[in-house]
Amino acid sequence: MNNINWDTLGFDAYRTRSIILSHYKDGEWSPIETTEDFSFTFDPFAQVFHYAISCFEGLKAFRQKDGRVALFRPEQNAARLQRTAKYLGMPSPSQEMFLQMCETCVKNNLEFLPPYGHGASMYLRPLLVGMHPQMQLVPYPEAIFAVMCAPVGPYYGEHLRSFSAVIPGDYDRAAPKGSGSYKIGANYASTFKPYKIAHEQGYSELLYLNSSTRQFVDEFGSSNFFAIKGNKYITPLSDSVLPSITNKTLQEVAADLGMEVEKRPVPVEELAEFDEAGGCGTAVVITPMSHIDIKPVLEAPEVSRVFRFRPDGEVGPACTRLYRQITGIQFGELDDPHGWCHIIKK
Ligand SMILES: Cc1ncc(COP(=O)(O)O)c(C=O)c1O
Structure with a gap:
């Protein structure tokens, strides 16, 4: 052993x-x-x-x-x-x-x-x-x-705690008709440098915008973006984000929990209207964000805008519910009505 x-x-x-x-x-x-x-x-x-x-x-x-x-x-x-x-x-x-x-x-x-x-x-x-x-x-x-x-264990070192993200004004993840929706190594290579800068400044994540107009939210460097507004689960519709299996799952979980699901372009300005926001993916599961800052130049000190969802470290009720539901199904604590768990050993 x-x-x-x-x-x-x-x-x-x-x-x-x-x-x-x-x-x-x-x-x-x-x-x-x-x-x-x-x-x-x-x-x-x-x-x-x-x-x-x-x-x-x-x-x-x-x-x-x-x-x-x-x-x-x-x-x-x-x-x-x-x-x-x-x-x-x-x-x-x-x-x-x-x-x-x-x-x-x-x-x-x-x-x-x-x-x-x-x-x-x-x-x-x-x-x-x-x-x-x-x-x-x-x-x-x-x-x-x-x-x-x-x-x-947990991707960011702790389960179900909120972290912070930055929108880098001078870095893009994916070209408009490029490779953003494919899980290729090259998509990640371009995130290493901005991640290093963001981590040194205390941010856990990078939130990328659509690179053609920079008016809409695309996704985090390691996960899809989702947000909660009232009873709605909202996630970006974009050709240049990875089609996340966790996000697809959460959309069904949210609907099962009686939430309304919207998959549509998400304008950056709308971040100000969300009650909760976070990243979702196999590695990060659900990672709520306490706040998301915009920095016109990532390396420079100036922050042009702060979108605050929760006090640092705290997690909202919808993220908590979604997290408990998806991990409950994965660990066999809750029913698996959609047959998502592929049992390989009894
Ligand atoms: C860039 C990016 N977006 C989204 C995801 C989430 O995809 P999935 O839920 O299929 O793991 C990942 C991987 O975890 C990713 O690397």
Whole structure:
């Protein structure tokens, strides 16, 4: 047995027992392999290094209250990876292969799956990278598909507490008809520098606006944006945000709880009218924001506007309810009427 402290886990890379692999070459996937060797061998000319031909997924496995092990909506991740791979001109695993490799990964690393009762889970990271050595800017059907995992706790270090975000006036995340809605590594590369600056200033998150007019809210660097106004759950409709599975789930949860759901463009000015606002995603679950500042120049001290939703650290009633509902379903404490939990071990 390992001696992991399940209560102090953050959200970090982790060396578990094994990773699950397959290699696409000459028109087919190689037999699925489980390996304890955590190193890949790549040609230095491989597409991934030069042209960022790389995409991934993120989903969680939960040890439920009755001891069963569940993956949360994995077929949605399989479909999203296929959509992303197509965008990059890469081969992608079938849904069946994706599910099989995720299940094998959890089962082979069971000792790293946090037990029920600590609010912790196992994060699975399916990764698809372009292997072909080349200089030309053309797709080539050769890739490695690997599924790895890590035991994780809260993304920002604490469950259900509010954090702050900044809208950087001088950074964009995604071009209007670009890659923003795909889960490709390159979308994240451009967030590293503004994240560093924002973190140094005490902000936990970056909130990006639509880059063409900068009049509407797009999403956070790591999650979708949602807000609460009265009895409404509001989330941006935009071509350049990642179609979040958590957000899709929360829209159904909110409707089940009797809330009205609006998916539509969200003008920046409307931030002033929201009772609560936050980020949602597999990693962050629901992360309420205490306030969101606008900074015309991220590195400069000037803050041009502050939208305050809650006192620092405090969480509003709707975020609390939504958080309890989604995590209750994931941990098997509440009914799962939509069949979102994919049970892989009884
Ligand atoms: C940029 C971005 N938006 C949104 C999300 C949320 O997507 P999901 O709920 O499918 O995890 C993520 C990943 O967690 C993300 O990286």
